[in-house]
Amino acid sequence: MTTHTALIVDDEPDIRELLEITLTRMGIATRTAPDVTTAKALLTEAAPQLCLTDMNLPDGNGIELVTWMQQYCPNTPVAVVTAYGNMDTAIEALKAGAFDFVSKPVELPRLRELVNSALKLSEPRPPEAPEKDEPGLLLGQSPEIKRLRTQVRKLARSQAPVFISGESGSGKELVARMIHLQGPRNDAPFVAVNCGAIPSELMESEFFGHKKGSFTGATDNKDGLFRSANGGTLFLDEVADLPLAMQVKLLRAIQEKAVRPVGESKEFPVDIRVLSATHKNLPDLVQEGLFRQDLFYRINVIELSVPPLRARPGDIPLLARHILGRIAREYECEPAELTPGAIERLKHYDFPGNVRELENILERAFTLCDADRIDADDLHLGAAAALSSAPQLSGPDMPAIELPEGGMDLENYLETIERQAIEKALEATRWNKTAAAKRLGISFRALRYKLKKLGME
Structure with missing residues (x-):
């Protein structure tokens, strides 16, 4: 059985010892280095399956080592140990190519999660399947789509938050799903949410869950989207549509890696990767005061543009x-x-x-x-x-349509009319689909399609 090896880089002997003991108990062999120079020498000898480095070292810093490793040990995931609450440093490390970060004082459950995720990246992956019908396939041979696929593969190895920009319908959720499927969290949930589709009064409950009886209608406990995605990926589509009050709570949940359900007195830790997207121009919204700058920098660690x-x-x-x-x-x-x-x-x-x-x-x-x-x-x-192919909305054959008072569901209304017409045509032709299609003035294929779409088979 292959033993995984980790390199621990820290100038404090007690921190090195704590990390060594934790990783050894996980069955991982360890090597240690007190500075950047020693770390580079050990990495040159043999690349480990994981590197943990402190940020402040006697002859340099963790980000310098991360950058060096991107060139000389690109297949070794490296995580940075940062000072408590120093998110700017953590984000800088992620942008430099760090796999993830953990804050001091090091919480051992969080460290174990990070290590397990990193080690999955060193496991041999099956060869890439030929292009076939897969839900997450980014099809195409153009330079633009090839570049996008390369970026997706690279970002899948990181835990950095990615902001996916692109026009409506360009495939932003597809890109997010591929980042998830090609990364170490691929056996955990991928939860996608359209932020613009949730009523503002239900947002906190939808995202963070609620406790039974915490408000009218809360008849059961609810996990919420963050806890449903625990261990996996949460994709926030149309994140620009979040109201400002919710943006504050979202930022805190992402930074603290914990959520407090509505009506609960305690927080629950969550281990998720956050991907987000919108077709709107977020920097413009930040300038206009409609989107929080601190949240923008937190979710936009790396930007990926979909052509x-x-x-x-x-x-x-x-x-x-x-x-x-x-x-x-x-x-x-x-x-x-x-x-x-x-x-x-x-x-x-x-x-x-x-x-x-x-x-x-x-x-x-x-x-x-x-x-x-x-x-x-x-x-x-x-x-x-x-316009030229649309039916004329006047004439003797046009049936009279009575619009109801107030609003109506046009799509369901039209489906009802279509269903009734198909039923009458089938009855008139004694359920002969070919004859019914001819009577309706559509192809046999079109009739089969409509029967399946309307659930009339």
Whole structure:
């Protein structure tokens, strides 16, 4: 059985001894160094599976060692021991390439968590799978997407908070999921939350949980998102939508690595990696006083930019084949192919909604085209095409629609009408789907798609 080795770098003998005892009890062989020079010599002899270094050393500092290791020992995760409450130093170390940090006085449970996460990175990984249909795959061969995949692999080895910027629909959650899946926390939960979708009055309970009876409606204890993600990754999507009061509480939870549920008198420790994203310009919001600067610096230790789809048109054919194959499997139909004309039309389209819009365009074209080939006209791109292909909202055949007082759920309303029309067509044709599709004026594939989508199979 292979024994893991750790290098401990600290000029205080008692701290070295404490760390040695802790790691030895975990079955890890240790080597020690009192300064940067000795540490570099030992690292040059043999790279360990983990390095723990103090920040202040007689002949340099921990960040200098971290930077050196990125060049000469890039596969050895290095964690920095910082002074209590010195978050600026910790963030500087993470930016330099440190795997993680732990504050003095060293809490042994926190140290063990850090060590176990670091050692997972030294375990042999299976060879990368060929490009296939995986939920987290970042498809494409463009320089932009290759660079993004390289950055994702590198950031997956760190525990630094990453801020993912990019336009709506460009795949920010996909990138966050890939960072999680390729890192040492991949066997723990990945919890994604859209910060703009939670009512402000429920935010504290959603994030931190609550105690039974702490407020009206709290009929059970609730863990909350932070504790649900314990050991794994919490992805805060649209983090710019958090109200200022919640930003303060979020910052404290991230810094203290602990949460206090609503109605509780004690805090619960949490071990999570925080990834965040928004399509808004956070620096501008900081300048306008709408987003806290201290929280911005805490979540934006490393920024990762996701390119828009229009910046990589050469990836569109590969993405389109992947999406069409997934749709065909999902609806148990033969896959459709894009004609060269359709591919060219897609390559020259601006895609304001990015990959998400491409998915919607292809799903619509797949269900409405008659043959197994999707031509340029089947895509209905652009406002003019959408208007020209839209049914006229007047005429003798247009049914009268009564709008209810107040608000209405338009999507459910339209689904109800669609369901009723399909049911009547099936009944009229004695449940012959081919005849029902013809009567409805849609393709057989479109009918199968709608039956599955509406749960009518």
